[in-house]
Amino acid sequence: MDTVNIAAKLAQIGDHWNPRIIGEVNDFQVKAVKLRGAFDWHHHVEEDELFLVVKGTLTMNFRDRTATVGPGEFIVVPHGVEHQPVAEQEVEILLFERATTLNTGTERTARTREQLERL
Template sequence: MKVALDEKFAAFAEHWRPKIVAQANGQDIRLVKTKGVFPWHSHADAEETFLCWKGAFRIEFRERIVTLGPGEMLVVPRGVEHRTASDEEAEVLIFEPSEVVNTGDAVESEFTAPHGVTI
């Protein structure tokens, strides 16, 4: 299935609410727009892969910060506490198991996306 990422990102405006654009081998490929700072959290049983599509996007760890630009990616190992952030709006693809809740072990909040929303 061919996917036009620019069209898919243009179809929504909200921040921090990932949308499933495709699935493969038990993994979701999710699109998210970011702006501001996401809560600290971890995922005990899953790695997360972040691929920056547009803008600048940070993955903050307690001991360091990694900034991604368009075309750059990072895998966050399972169980590692992190938070994500961007000063301006960024567009990011997230690759993770379908059952993963975007806020991980953080308390449910306005950042917790509904499960299974597709675009």
């Protein structure tokens, strides 16, 4: 039951697209991650994802539209929806998702993170 300083956790992250676990709530994890560039198109069969932008601007591409998410805003991507997060400049975000959620969804790529580090 300790306080978590989000800015301090994000300051420990020096790479991109590599989520770190900073908290857990039941079977959900709170993950901190920095993004830069475009991620792979992917979807999750069973898990919804919540992307909360702390700093920067996130573009979330969908096959039929694009959403822009700014600081203090979040977007929920429902399971089964193909999406591609894009960060033209570095973006700091929190992810709220089930512990079973694989960052690349149904695909295994060089960016897949099977085991996440805890900060």
